[in-house]
Amino acid sequence: xxxxxxxxxxxxxxxxxxxxxxxxxxxxxxxxxxxxxxxxxxxxxxxxxxxxxxxxxxxxxxxxxxxxxxxxxxxxxxxxxxxxxxxxxxxxxxxxxxxxxxxxxxxxxxxxxxxxxxxxxxxxxxxxxxxxxxxxxxxxxxxxxxxxxxxxxxxxxxxxxxxxxxxxxxxxxxxxxxxxxxxxxxxxxxxxxxxxxxxxxxxxxxxxxxxxxxxxxxxxxxxxxxxxxxxxxxxxxxxxxxxxxxxxxxxxxxxxxxxxxxxxxxxxxxxxxxxxxxxxxxxxxxxxxxxxxxxxxxxxxxxxxxxxxxxxxxxxxxxxxxxxxxxxxxxxxxxxxxxxxxxxxxxxxxxxxxxxxxxxxxxxxxxxxxxxxxxxxxxxxxxxxxxxxxxxxxxxxxxxxxxxxxxxxxxxxxxxxxxxxxxxxxxxxxx
Numbered sequence: 001x002x003x004x005x006x007x008x009x010x011x012x013x014x015x016x017x018x019x020x021x022x023x024x025x026x027x028x029x030x031x032x033x034x035x036x037x038x039x040x041x042x043x044x045x046x047x048x049x050x051x052x053x054x055x056x057x058x059x060x061x062x063x064x065x066x067x068x069x070x071x072x073x074x075x076x077x078x079x080x081x082x083x084x085x086x087x088x089x090x091x092x093x094x095x096x097x098x099x100x101x102x103x104x105x106x107x108x109x110x111x112x113x114x115x116x117x118x119x120x121x122x123x124x125x126x127x128x129x130x131x132x133x134x135x136x137x138x139x140x141x142x143x144x145x146x147x148x149x150x151x152x153x154x155x156x157x158x159x160x161x162x163x164x165x166x167x168x169x170x171x172x173x174x175x176x177x178x179x180x181x182x183x184x185x186x187x188x189x190x191x192x193x194x195x196x197x198x199x200x201x202x203x204x205x206x207x208x209x210x211x212x213x214x215x216x217x218x219x220x221x222x223x224x225x226x227x228x229x230x231x232x233x234x235x236x237x238x239x240x241x242x243x244x245x246x247x248x249x250x251x252x253x254x255x256x257x258x259x260x261x262x263x264x265x266x267x268x269x270x271x272x273x274x275x276x277x278x279x280x281x282x283x284x285x286x287x288x289x290x291x292x293x294x295x296x297x298x299x300x301x302x303x304x305x306x307x308x309x310x311x312x313x314x315x316x317x318x319x320x321x322x323x324x325x326x327x328x329x330x331x332x333x334x335x336x337x338x339x340x341x342x343x344x345x346x347x348x349x350x351x352x353x354x355x356x357x358x359x360x361x362x363x364x365x366x367x368x369x370x371x372x373x374x375x376x377x378x379x380x381x382x383x384x385x386x387x388x389x390x391x392x393x394x395x396x397x398x399x400x401x402x403x404x405x406x407x408x409x410x411x412x413x414x415x416x417x418x419x420x421x422x423x424x425x426x427x428x429x430x431x
Contacts, residue, residue: 026132029066030139036064037071037101039126039144047150048115054149056123058109062101072098072129075109076146078121084241089121090114117245118153120274120329122146148278152328153245156253156421187215223266223313224258225353226251226323227341230271232332234360243360247385248327250421251358254383257425259320266313266353267323270341273309274329308341310348339365342373354379367401371408381411383424 004012038061044054058075062068074096081088093111101107115121124146131138188204191211204212228251235243251267258265309330311323336344338359349355355378357370362384374380382405405412413424 022134023136026134026136030131030137032064032066033068033071033130034128034139034141036062036066037068037128037130037141037143038063039073039128041075041124041126041144041147043123043147043149046148047152050115050118050151050154052151053112053114055110055112056147058095058124058126058144060101060107060109060126060128062103062105065103067103067105068101068130069133070098070130071101071107072096073107073109073126074128075111075126076122076124077113078119078123081119081121086116086241088115088117088119090116113149115149115151118151118248118328120278121149121151122278123149146278150325150328152324153248153252154418155256155324156249156418158253158257158425159422185214185216188212189215223264223350223353224254225266225268225313225349225355226254227345227355227357228267228269228271228330229338229341229357229359229361229366230269230330230332231337232334234338235332236360243385244332246415246417246421247358247360248330249418250383250385250415250424252324252327253421254356254358254424255320255323259317262315264313264315265319265323267309267311267326268341268345268348269309269326269330270333270336270338271309271330272333272335273326274331277331308336308345310345312348313350313353337365339363339369342366342369346373349373349378351377354381356381356383358383358385360385362401362405364401367404370410371404374408374410380409381413384412384414386414386416 001013001016003009004016040059040061042057042059044056048054056075058073060071060073077091077095078089082091091111091113093109095109095111097107097109099107113121113123125142125144127140127142129138129140188201189212191200191205191213195213199213201212201214228247230244230247255265255267309326311319311326314322355373357380359366359382362382370380370382402412415421415424
């Protein structure tokens with residue numbers, strides 16, 4: 001413009017004015033267009049089962065008074081679930097669409113999600129892109145509140161026990177007499193004044209010639225506390241996804257068995273609840289590049305969790321459902337290791353509780369901690385999740401940690417697949 005004014009080049013001055021006007025107009029229109037697009041999303045259900053499909057519908061509307069020449073809409077999906085092998089989630093349909101939006105016009109996206117594994121799946125937010133027709137300015141915005149779908153883990157019915165007998169996965173015997181179990185006869189003694197007639201042992205009385213009474217073992221059905229190691233370094237990279245899911249199924253199945261028998265059950269883990277990780281982005285946000293908008297839509301926080309998840313022991317279906325929901329949302333963490341979890345959670349573990357410990361590996365520190373729990377009066381059973389048979393020690397050569405646990409009175413049961421989970425009550429590896 002200065003050169004044109006000095007040399008009296010009117011056409012150059014005019015062209016410069018036009019170019020400046022186009023740049024300013026394009027910037028203003030792009031900002032107005034991006035703000036006039038609103039996005040809403042509908043999901044068929046907030047809960048689903050493994051193998052079930054839901055439909056996700058996304059609608060973008062132009063609420064402004066000007067026509068948006070072009071707008072690109074893309075709905076965010078959980079890419080980590082799609083990239084995992086095998087995929088935890090299958091998507092069918094288009095999540096991206098390019099359209100022209102007149103005033104009050106709308107654009108519809110529709111795709112189907114099929115869930116292959118348990119999880120807490122986030123759909124959305126959406127990011128939109130638009131700009132002027134000359135390509136001078138482009139605007140990006142993340143908008144629309146995300147929707148979440150909870151898929152609970154698979155539950156395997158446990159074999160090898162009678163639900164009607166009200167025997168839990170573990171029993172403890174107390175040094176002091178709480179009550180006597182009439183189904184567990186420990187011996188015979190002479191009749192004492194006040195003994196009820198149904199306590200008289202008639203066969204012994206007839207044989208000896210004096211009244212004798214039955215004696216029973218003082219026992220109490222233990223409360224069940226499930227402890228699950230969910231530290232990422234405890235799961236080898238080879239077969240990690242399969243072993244993680246197997247551990248979750250084992251924990252869910254034991255919680256289901258205890259609930260069916262009417263026993264109280266609790267849950268402790270060093271994993272991370274996905275609900276704590278997800279933080280909704282309030283309102284809409286504008287970005288200078290499409291990559292920044294995409295990253296913001298899928299942003300995830302770090303996983304270094306040092307505070308364990310502790311669900312106190314409760315009785316009833318409601319407590320079981322809460323445990324299932326937490327297991328559905330549970331994610332690996334690289335914060336608190338399991339031996340540290342035992343030290344932190346020990347004051348919260350009831351003395352009379354049977355500890356059902358699900359472990360992908362047993363280190364020396366974990367074995368020592370579990371042995372100390374046994375010495376303090378807890379009944380402990382370890383469910384060792386083994387995915388690769390070559391990682392298992394020879395039957396005749398117990399590893400050091402197994403010897404320590406056996407010496408401490410800890411039962412160790414080995415699980416390689418879902419069929420092994422079903423037989424966890426009736427089959428033992430070490431005893």
